[in-house]
Amino acid sequence: MLYPLKFEPILKDKIWGGTKLKSQFNKSSESDELGESWEISGFDNDESVVINGFLAGNTLPELIEIYMGELVGDNIYNQFGDMFPLLFKFIDANQNLSIQVHPGDEVAAERHNSFGKTEMWYVLDAEFGAELIIGFSKNCSKYEYLDALNQNKVEDLLQKVPVKKGDVFFIPAGLVHAIGKGVVLAEIQQSSDITYRIYDYNRTDESGKERELHTEQALDVINFEASKNPVINYIPLLNVITPLVKCDYFTTRMLRFNQSITRYYSSIDSFVVYMCLEGNFVIEHNVEKYIVNKGDTFLIPACIEELILIPDSEVTLLEVYVEN
Numbered sequence: 640m641l642y643p644l645k646f647e648p649i650l651k652d653k654i655w656g657g658t659k660l661k662s663q664f665n666k667s668s669e670s671d672e673l674g675e676s677w678e679i680s681g682f683d684n685d686e687s688v689v690i691n692g693f694l695a696g697n698t699l700p701e702l703i704e705i706y707m708g709e710l711v712g713d714n715i716y717n718q719f720g721d722m723f724p725l726l727f728k729f730i731d732a733n734q735n736l737s738i739q740v741h742p743g744d745e746v747a748a749e750r751h752n753s754f755g756k757t758e759m760w761y762v763l764d765a766e767f768g769a770e771l772i773i774g775f776s777k778n779c780s781k782y783e784y785l786d787a788l789n790q791n792k793v794e795d796l797l798q799k800v801p802v803k804k805g806d807v808f809f810i811p812a813g814l815v816h817a818i819g820k821g822v823v824l825a826e827i828q829q830s831s832d833i834t835y836r837i838y839d840y841n842r843t844d845e846s847g848k849e850r851e852l853h854t855e856q857a858l859d860v861i862n863f864e865a866s867k868n869p870v871i872n873y874i875p876l877l878n879v880i881t882p883l884v885k886c887d888y889f890t891t892r893m894l895r896f897n898q899s900i901t902r903y904y905s906s907i908d909s910f911v912v913y914m915c916l917e918g919n920f921v922i923e924h925n926v927e928k929y930i931v932n933k934g935d936t937f938l939i940p941a942c943i944e945e946l947i948l949i950p951d952s953e954v955t956l957l958e959v960y961v962e963n
Contacts, residue, residue, distance in 0.1 A: 644937065686698040687699045741810075756828055775864065779863045889959055913939065924946050
């Protein structure tokens with residue numbers, strides 16, 4: 640019988656990474672450039688491996704092949720087969736990330752035989768003065784954009800948004816964006832790694848080479864319209880389920896609680912993923928108990944219809960599933 644599954648994080652060093660995923664979210668690494676922790680991934684060569692229970696040692700794609708709709712939901716399995724549709728990450732930007740954009744499903748399928756990449760961010764930590772880049776500050780033409788790019792002034796066209804812990808952002812395909820220095824966040828995205836890098840601050844690697852830009856590919860993808868206020872407004876009430884983002888690819892809610900709650904999932908026909916952002920709690924299912932600590936991510940198989948969540952203290956949890 641399937642049960643709540645925990646996976647070994649896939650840790651990725653980046654030139655812009657830091658130490659906060661280790662110090663704040665219990666990721667085991669000797670590196671001081673830990674940029675990403677891939678919490679749940681079905682990517683080739685980056686397949687998450689179960690570390691708890693009798694299924695320990697199995698990869699996520701292997702489990703989907705065996706359990707199909709029991710694990711991910713019947714409609715999801717019929718649509719995606721053995722491919723897990725989402726990717727879950729923690730990201731530590733110790734330096735500015737490149738300014739980039741992602742294609743939608745149609746372009747990604749045509750050019751890369753891939754899904755597009757729509758994503759969301761939940762800010763876990765932000766140093767004083769930290770910012771995100773989210774879209775354009777005013778309507779922009781391709782000519783204006785290319786001219787600014789050639790003059791190293793593209794930042795002048797973009798919207799810089801001050802951020803604080805708890806801020807939530809929805810990043811659809813086509814929206815230019817970048818994570819700024821001093822920001823740690825949780826990222827939920829389509830299972831795609833297609834990124835068009837449009838500006839990288841003229842940085843060079845150890846050999847003195849600048850990273851590749853994807854100017855021409857990005858032109859057909861970018862949304863040049865001015866971005867409205869990108870922050871998702873919500874009120875994180877205690878012991879109340881708070882909706883954050885709902886789109887074609889995922890639905891995300893916040894659970895902030897300090898007393899036991901029961902979650903019922905019989906109506907959604909989807910796996911559920913928990914990302915624990917604050918506190919510690921226990922998942923109780925069929926008399927078994929599963930300890931969840933800050934920084935842990937669990938996958939709840941679609942066949943599980945009811946769970947009890949028992950907190951040790953106040954917990955902040957992201958709950959993610961695919962709405963059919």
